[in-house]
Amino acid sequence: xxxxxxxxxxxxxxxxxxxxxxxxxxxxxxxxxxxxxxxxxxxxxxxxxxxxxxxxxxxxxxxxxxxxxxxxxxxxxxxxxxxxxxxxxxxxxxxxxxxxxxxxxxxxxxxxxxxxxxxxxxxxxxxxxxxxxxxxxxxxxxxxxxxxxxxxxxxxxxxxxxxxxxxxxxxxxxxxxxxxxxxxxxxxxxxxxxxxxxxxxxxxxxxxxxxxxxxxxxxxxxxxxxxxxxxxxxxxxxxxxxxxxxxxxxxxxxxxxxxxxxxxxxxxxxxxxxxxxxxxxxxxxxxxxxxxxxxxxxxxxxxxxxxxxxxxxxxxxxxxxxxxxxxxxxxx
Amino acid sequence: xxxxxxxxxxxxxxxxxxxxxxxxxxxxxxxxxxxxxxxxxxxxxxxxxxxxxxxxxxxxxxxxxxxxxxxxxxxxxxxxxxxxxxxxxxxxxxxxxxxxxxxxxxxxxxxxxxxxxxxxxxxxxxxxxxxxxxxxxxxxxxxxxxxxxxxxxxxxxxxxxxxxxxxxxxxxxxxxxxxxxxxxxxxxxxxxxxxxxxxxxxxxxxxxxxxxxxxxxxxxxxxxxxxxxxxxxxxxxxxxxxxxxxxxxxxxxxxxxxxxxxxxxxxxxxxxxxxx
Numbered sequence: 296x297x298x299x300x301x302x303x304x305x306x307x308x309x310x311x312x313x314x315x316x317x318x319x320x321x322x323x324x325x326x327x328x329x330x331x332x333x334x335x336x337x338x339x340x341x342x343x344x345x346x347x348x349x350x351x352x353x354x355x356x357x358x359x360x361x362x363x364x365x366x367x368x369x370x371x372x373x374x375x376x377x378x379x380x381x382x383x384x385x386x387x388x389x390x391x392x393x394x395x396x397x398x399x400x401x402x403x404x405x406x407x408x409x410x411x412x413x414x415x416x417x418x419x420x421x422x423x424x425x426x427x428x429x430x431x432x433x434x435x436x437x438x439x440x441x442x443x444x445x446x447x448x449x450x451x452x453x454x455x456x457x458x459x460x461x462x463x464x465x466x467x468x469x470x471x472x473x474x475x476x477x478x479x480x481x482x483x484x485x486x487x488x489x490x491x492x493x494x495x496x497x498x499x500x501x502x503x504x505x506x507x508x509x510x511x512x513x514x515x516x517x518x519x520x521x522x523x524x525x526x527x528x529x530x531x532x533x534x535x536x537x538x539x540x541x542x543x544x545x546x547x548x549x550x551x552x553x554x555x556x557x558x559x560x561x562x563x564x565x566x567x568x569x570x571x572x573x574x575x576x577x578x579x580x581x582x583x584x585x586x587x588x589x590x591x592x593x594x595x596x597x598x599x600x601x602x603x604x605x606x607x608x609x610x611x612x613x614x615x616x617x618x619x620x621x622x623x624x625x626x627x
Numbered sequence: 628x629x630x631x632x633x634x635x636x637x638x639x640x641x642x643x644x645x646x647x648x649x650x651x652x653x654x655x656x657x658x659x660x661x662x663x664x665x666x667x668x669x670x671x672x673x674x675x676x677x678x679x680x681x682x683x684x685x686x687x688x689x690x691x692x693x694x695x696x697x698x699x700x701x702x703x704x705x706x707x708x709x710x711x712x713x714x715x716x717x718x719x720x721x722x723x724x725x726x727x728x729x730x731x732x733x734x735x736x737x738x739x740x741x742x743x744x745x746x747x748x749x750x751x752x753x754x755x756x757x758x759x760x761x762x763x764x765x766x767x768x769x770x771x772x773x774x775x776x777x778x779x780x781x782x783x784x785x786x787x788x789x790x791x792x793x794x795x796x797x798x799x800x801x802x803x804x805x806x807x808x809x810x811x812x813x814x815x816x817x818x819x820x821x822x823x824x825x826x827x828x829x830x831x832x833x834x835x836x837x838x839x840x841x842x843x844x845x846x847x848x849x850x851x852x853x854x855x856x857x858x859x860x861x862x863x864x865x866x867x868x869x870x871x872x873x874x875x876x877x878x879x880x881x882x883x884x885x886x887x888x889x890x891x892x893x894x895x896x897x898x899x900x901x902x903x
Contacts (some may be wrong), residue, residue: 356796358793358796359793362776362793365776369713369714442806442809442810443809443813446813447813447814450770450813450814451813451814451815456767456768459767459768459816460756460768462797463755463756463768463769463797464752464753464755464795464797465752465796465797466796466797467768467769467770467771467797467798467799468768469770469772469799469810469814469816469817470814471799549802550801550802550806553799554775554799554800554801555796555797555798555799555800557796571799580802581775581776581777581800581802582775582776582777583692583777584689584691584692584776584777585776586695587691587695587714588714
């Protein structure tokens, strides 16, 4: 006997419609992403091809190079100049991102441990949403805060006149500085890290902590040796996410870090944290007007390509680190 | 059920479209930040005068970006604070009104007058301390601030003061005129440049070559104030919609527009005198 599962005139594969639709959507997104990467690298190619590995090296002033590149693009295509050595921008990106991630890592870890393990319940009930909210504040707001409060404070109170005079004519120490950039970036990424860290620490199996406490280990040591250690994948994940956000941050840094392509030199002593510098992403923002010139266009896309590549590297590295650690316990 | 949803969506979409097409004409523009205060004032008055028939949307994304918007058709007009460059092919520049680029210092600075040569030397990094500028009453290092490459103000400063030489590396290039004004306001050692419309509390405009940066000193011929400049509306060569042309004529020549321009910080250049 035959059983009719479907009405004769109904659609043939009704239960697959949703899957196919979603599948198509995902494929479109992936295709768009690939197209984006291809476009960026295609546009960036002339800049890399003309400079080779020297693109990443030092030599000359980046701002003057960009200006030369831009001017050459106004003439015919045979006169295009591509010479570009991005070391000052790369070093600045490294300093600002590294400084902010390091500061944020320590502060967020302690905050997360406190929130999960030590804070009274009412307090963590209040603080957890606050942290989550802080993580989603748009960066322009932090930029404004920097321009109106932090930058003038550094310029008028922390930098001394002899320090300014010692570098007069080369750079100005007016508060737009590495320090301002690092401080505000720390404030921006710390909530993101805190919220991921505390989720990780919260997901540690209670039995492990209870076991440790039952053996007579005190609470601080239990937290540090069991909870934080087990939550390492989450800590790595949070740090990687925060680093990716820090590297790509453009608007806020364009407002506070100073606009000169200058590589602050730690050998200068403490003064180096007051020196202005401009990382990769704000360089694109500041020179967006030069896109009309072919070679300048290619140079800016080359900067974008480096940013894209570093973001991809970080997410891969984070994934690898998480995978090798996840066998020890809690996942992110 | 599905038909009902469709009908509701269609009605909602119609609701979005109808008022825009039946009621008012919206003119889209972009460009100069320096021009924005005056343009906004003119827009507001014109919209009021036409009883809301013509509306404006203006994005202050910088003069050079605005010209590009006109070239690729996303904007019907652009504001720009610099004279035409070869890269502006396909566009026409219309002189709208005058503006003066003021050189500003913090009120704590006692300086009253500065020469173009001194400004040039400061922005080229040849003068780095206020004690090299007689009359400032300061003994501190100068913090020069300027604009980044996005915008007509930078180009005008480059032409008029720096003889097209690049500013020195100690000049902090900020992304907008408002940020320049803010930096000068907050730093006693700063010097900056921005348009008439930005003058106000917190920064002090210097006389340049002995002429104060005031609207009464800025004129067409001869240009009394050394850093006087025209501000332009940039339109495509392919033509201008009648509504936009009407607005341009009104803003340039009508007597009613003159006080609005003046009040918002510009200097009327072509507007007829009001009949008394």
